Each structure stands twice: as structure tokens, then as C-alpha cells.
Amino acid sequence: MPQPKLGLITSSELALFMDYYELTSTKADFDHENDAVVTQEYFVRSVPFGSYLIAAGLEQVIAFAMKLRFEEKDLGWLEATSGPDFRNGFLDFLMNFKFSGDIYAVPEGTVVFPNEPIINVTGPTIEVQLLETYLLNVMNYQTLVATKTARMVDIAGERTVVDFGARRAHGRDAALLAARAAYLAGATGTSLVLAGKTWDIPFIGTMPHSFIQNRPNELQAFREYSASFPHNTILLVDTYDTLEGVRNAITVGKELNEQGYRLIGVRLDSGDLADLSSKTRKLLDEAGFEKTKIFVSSDLDEYQIEELIREGAPIDGFGVGTRLVTGANYNPISREGGVSALQGVYKLVERIGKDGHPIPKTKLSVGKVLLPYRKQVHRQTDENRMFYRDTISRWDEVIPDAEPLLVPIIQKGVLSYKFPSLQDSQQYCRDQLRQLPKSYRLLIEAPVFPVKLSPQLEKAASSN
């Protein structure tokens, strides 16, 4: 009997993670010897929420660019299935493919704004084009999740935010990459064990409701759990009646105390969390469990976290699932939203002409801005190191008293950047958010951060 197929992507299949048009158009490039050096840039035209984005996903893009090879079996399959037009020297050319160009990018965790180049890729046309689908896939998703998480972490302040979303993520990669992007943007940890192992992220868990349902009563379930995890007892109290559950947790907490352990926390997963957390805190405090923490979860997002905090709910940590891993784009005030995706694009902006001079590239479709030429972003800070203004310029333009954001990652096909640990990137991201003035971090109606065009770029953009 044929076995069911898991559909795991193996590293040898990376080369086929491409929209077919990348292979058809580069085949036509090959046929017509179009090997001009070009620059394509990754940027996002508009932010789905708030004023800023947290760039995330670069490490995976670079791993792809470094590892991308076409194998004989893949090319054989392509030749066999793509019809008569695909049979020529192009497939031999792909056999020898290795990315030889330059990639500049903002480090992961950097605060960026609409229309700013986040990655620019320069090299022979075919090489630059073949990175497109993967680059967009991984940058759009991780940047979305990192941005969404940063908003939650920012509003949560000292309280923890933990990714609980694996079951609602769009496939395994999404669960894994969401945990990564969330941690980068300041989450405390994840529920997904594999993410913990892959990225060295703290992983966290209590018990499912079924664990309690599966026993004669809640008190026995709590006793069995605490006996197995005396060092780390967090009890889920909402299976039947939340406050009764808290009383059962207190009973078990006292038994733990007698054995020299303590009740770390309780978790509420349903109901009116503001009201229930207050009543839970009161019950715990009255019983002497002032240090026992209250964790909550239940379809949370940054708006609900903000509301709970505003109402004074005594919550120590938030577990967020669906709306974190999908980067749910929904504005509760305007009741607008609905597309959980970042619409980032990877556009041709410059081509080096035969005379060695750069030729600007734009596209004239209605309503879609495309700034010509290979570009750099320069950031200016005020006397308190707060972000003050960005300037997008042509690549080699000098902008005084400003820091260029795009740094060299790959040069002539060779990795020249040392990726920080995810922990270091998290610290960098935290610093970035601290440097962004508070008004730009408002959950709703944040003003637009001032991003201006350099004189040279202004001239080029207006002449197109």
C-alpha cells in the first residue's frame, strides 16, 4: 500500500521552491544572453498596523542564497514536465548555479518604515531573480510576526508574552518561524518544543484541559501534575469553574509548600479575564500565595492586552496564539482588516548599462510607488539617541550625521556578516524599540515617521 506523504521539504528541494515564472523568465534571459548586473530591493509599501515594521527573516534568506543549488534529479524532472520549450543549455547552466552577487540588508530586529529598502540584492539578472519567491516568503512572514509581537511586548511592559500558536500556524514552518520571529521581537518564549531546540528559545507549557477531564476530579488532576512537576507547577484552572479551580490550586499549593516546593502559577484560558484575574489574585493573596503568578490566554492580541492592563487586571503573563502566528491584521476600532500577510515586494530598481553606468528602473502601474536606483537608508538620532528622521538615498550618496542601515551580508557570493545569536538580536530589537519615540508606537493612529528622500533620489523619482 502506498504510504501517506508527509510533504516535508528537504534541503535538496530548495531549488524548486520557486514560482514557475522565475524559471521561465530566467530561461528567456539565458537564451538572450541577458546577464546585466541589476539590483532588486525588498521593501514594504504599507504597514498593516501602526507606523513601523521589525525586519525579520534575513538569516533564512541568506541560508537559502548560500545553499541554493540545482540537482540533476530536479532538473531532469523539470525537463520532463515543462514541455518542449525548456530543452536547451539553460538546464546545464542551472547545474552550475551558485549565487555570486552582493546582498546588503538591515540587521534583523531593526525598526524600518514603509518604502525603505530592507534588503538589496545586486548581481547578474538570473541570480538576483531566482531568490525572489523564497526571499518574499520568509521575509514577509517573519517581519509580519515580529512586528505584531513587538506591539504586544511593548504594551505588556514587564509582563511576559509567550507564543502559544503552533496549532493555528499555517503549517510547521510557520509555527517554527513564528516562534523565532516572536522571540526576536521580545517574546519570553514559545510553547513549541522544536522551536526551543532549533533556536534555543525557552519553551513553556502547563497542561491541556483533557488532562483534567481525564481524571475523576480537578483536585486529583492538580495533585498528580504537581507530584510529577514539583519544581514547576503551573495549574490550568478553568476547565470547570475558574474560581473553584483556583481554590483547588491553593489546596495543592499548600501541599507543595509542605514538601518544600511552591506553586509557580495558575493559568486562566476563558471567561472575563479582567474580572477573573482580580478575583484569582485576591484568593491567592488571602491564602498567602502572593508570589504565585497569574497567566492568561484566550484569543489575545495587543488590543486586548492593552485593555486588560488599562483595567488594572493583575496579570503576570500573556499566552498569545492565533493572532500572533497569523499576524492578524484587524483594527478593533475601525473594524477593518482581514488579510494576515505582509505585502512586501522585491522589485527591480537598477540595471548597470553596457557603459557601466546605472540605469534607473521604475514601473508605472497606477498607484504603486517604486523609487528608482539601488538605495541606502540613513537614520538620524537626536541628542537622546532617539530616532528622529530617516533619509532614503541613492546607494553611494553621503548623508551627514546619519547612520546607514543596510550593511554588507554577502559580498561576491561570500558571507561577510556574522549573524548574532537570536538572544543578541532580541536585545538589539529591544534597544531599537526604545529609541523609537512613544508616539510612533501607539497601537492605533500612530503618526507617520518622517522618511524623506535625498536630493539626488528626489530628482530621480520626480523625473520618472
Next chain:
Amino acid sequence: MPQPKLGLITSSELALFMDYYELTSTKADFDHENDAVVTQEYFVRSVPFGSYLIAAGLEQVIAFAMKLRFEEKDLGWLEATSGPDFRNGFLDFLMNFKFSGDIYAVPEGTVVFPNEPIINVTGPTIEVQLLETYLLNVMNYQTLVATKTARMVDIAGERTVVDFGARRAHGRDAALLAARAAYLAGATGTSLVLAGKTWDIPFIGTMPHSFIQNRPNELQAFREYSASFPHNTILLVDTYDTLEGVRNAITVGKELNEQGYRLIGVRLDSGDLADLSSKTRKLLDEAGFEKTKIFVSSDLDEYQIEELIREGAPIDGFGVGTRLVTGANYNPISREGGVSALQGVYKLVERIGKDGHPIPKTKLSVGKVLLPYRKQVHRQTDENRMFYRDTISRWDEVIPDAEPLLVPIIQKGVLSYKFPSLQDSQQYCRDQLRQLPKSYRLLIEAPVFPVKLSPQLEKAASSN
């Protein structure tokens, strides 16, 4: 220098694709010798759009259940990182883990409704619990995408619907599984080459805008492309001015005719698609290109497809990306939505007591219905084979003149189901949709399909 990490999941890491609470709670089960046979069921409490769902993802769930093993290196890592409470015989037990239970499910492509069990898993507590995160992840996503796609395909009628979403999908798995689920639900093909190879799905592509920008003018770009793909020339006409692009395509079409080939189609990717497609059709027809097809794309979903068709736009095929691969949940009438995830759950419903009798399991959290006992769904059809009524019953209950929907997939750990090809599943899904009366397929305000409870289940549910 340490190399950037791709973060690909390998099959040996499947066992760690779990929320940590699965491992803590099953460790406590192990400690307390809780090995009762239980049933957990996967179902969806509410549909994000419309009245029905298309079940999808079973093949991946079953592959996971069959292949799930814990390896020594994973368990060693777990022991080293999970603190003192994890060190006991549980890890040895996991070393010998192999799913030995029963799985029943509705075939992929089946039309199902809220609260109906889609999969039920019966076996020892620990085995049943450990499937949770993966099962939810893969079923929630594929069912969401299949359902979204079915709505588009249904409204598109004879016109083609192709998945273009890899760049906006949430990671690589999402792109791959979306192509699978979309094809299952009636899409014509995908842009993603790897999905084509993995699932034997037709893959389709034209050219990116950069291909045209990268040449002195559009006409030359079209000529070069058609020279490379004379058997399959589809030209993207909206880079600069759409109707001028159509005129250039006609010029190239005439040149193709002279060489014995023909212009297959043009693609519009921006602007007022109803107006532009009409003008394009007129230009093509006047030049004798009546057979040249018009394909469109541009942030489409079922509502926009419906509107274009209602306006009489002469469109032959739709490329849909973001809103297909994210299963975008947005109602353009009520302007509500925003969470692109299916909130399916996997709940404990029955436990076999020591006396061999089933004990019903429910949970009392406010507002969340949980029907007790292991269950079956029975479907009744009318004299025209149209779906008429479903009945959810206890597992062994006989419902006359009705077809049970959940069929055996794994029995005592052994695969007993022959998975159909994806092509056969597509045909099955098409037949299912044809049997669903049209009112239940309305895009908005579809009525609720009649799903009743059997007498025995009604009694059990009301006594809880």
C-alpha cells in the same frame, strides 16, 4: 564563521513538533499509570465564512501518526533542558513509542459542518494526546485553504483558478500545503514548482514585471519571451500601460502566427480589471485573436471574482495569491473578520472505564459546546442525491438510510486506508460540492445546514 540557519524541519525532528504541555501532561500520565483508552475528536465549532468546510490535511496527519518516533538525541536534549522533573522512566517509554490506536476520519475533500467530528482518534491516553499539535496545525490550515478555494472555484464556474500565493504564504510549508489544499478543492494549478513536483499538480507561470523593466521596451521583452516559449506564450501586459501592452502582445501574436505558433494568453495584474479585460477582449478579437485567453490577478478573493463575473468581465482565469494562502477571513459586507485561521480543536470526548464502559467527557467553560462520547456523522441525501440532513450520533448507533462519514484509516496502529491520488480527491470534492444545495454555497448569508443530534446523543448532551 557559523553558517546561517535555514531551519528546515527534518523527519527525525517530527517528535519535537509538539507543544510542551503535551510532554509534561503525558509525563504525568506515565507517572500515574494513566493508560486508559480514550477518544479525542477534531472538529470546528464555527465556520469563518459560509456554511460548510472542506476537510483537508488527513494524509499529513496519518503520515505523522505512522512515522512518529522519538530519537535518543532528541530525548537527551529534552532531558538536558527540561529541568529535574523530567528525569525518570518516561523518556525510556518515549524511546519505544509507536502509535497503536485507531483513527477514523472523513476522506479529504468531504463537505463537513460545524461541530461534526472530522477525525476521531482512539487509543491509550498518551498516544492520543501526543498527536495534538501536529494534527491541529495541519488540519486547521489545509481545511481553511480548501474551504476558501472551494468558494472561489464554485463562483468561478468554468473559469480557472490558480494558486499564486507562495510569496505571501506563512513559510515554505504553508506555500506547499496551500497549493495542495487548493488543488484538492478544485484549483487548476499552482505557481509553485515544488508543489507541482511534490503533489503532481500542474504548475503555471508567465513572467515578472522585472523581466520587462529589464529590457529597452516592452515589445522587445515580449519578443524575447515568445522566442523562448513559442509553445506557451502568455504575456504580462500591465507593466506600463495595459492597453498599449495588449497592442504589443498582438504584434508578437502575429509574429508567432507566422512561425506556426499562437498567443496563448495575456495577463492583467493591476487596475480596473472589469474595464480593462473588456477593452482587452475587444482589441484581441478585432485583431483575430479570439482564442487568446485573458488571465487576471491582483489581490483577488471570492467576493471580487463574483463581482467581476457579475459585471460580465470576459475573464478566462483568475490567479489568486494572498487571500487564498492565508484563507483570509474578511466579509466585505459586514466589514468584519481578521483572523486568518481555522479555530479547530481536538478534544477529549470519551474515556473507557475500568469496567469497559465508555464514560462521556465534557468541559463546562462558558459558551463552548462539547458533545460527549465518541461520535459518528451520518449523512442523508434526497432522491436527487443532494445532501439533505446530517445526524451526529454515538459511535455504534444505527441511523437508518444514512451514510456514515468517518471511515477507518488506521486500525490498531496499522494503515487500513488507501489514500486516493490528489487528482481523485479533487474529483470527489467536486462531486461533494455538487451534492450540496446551492443555497448553502452562497458567499454571504448562507443558511445553516441541518445537523441534528441522534436520540442517544441528545440525551447524553442534555444530561451534562
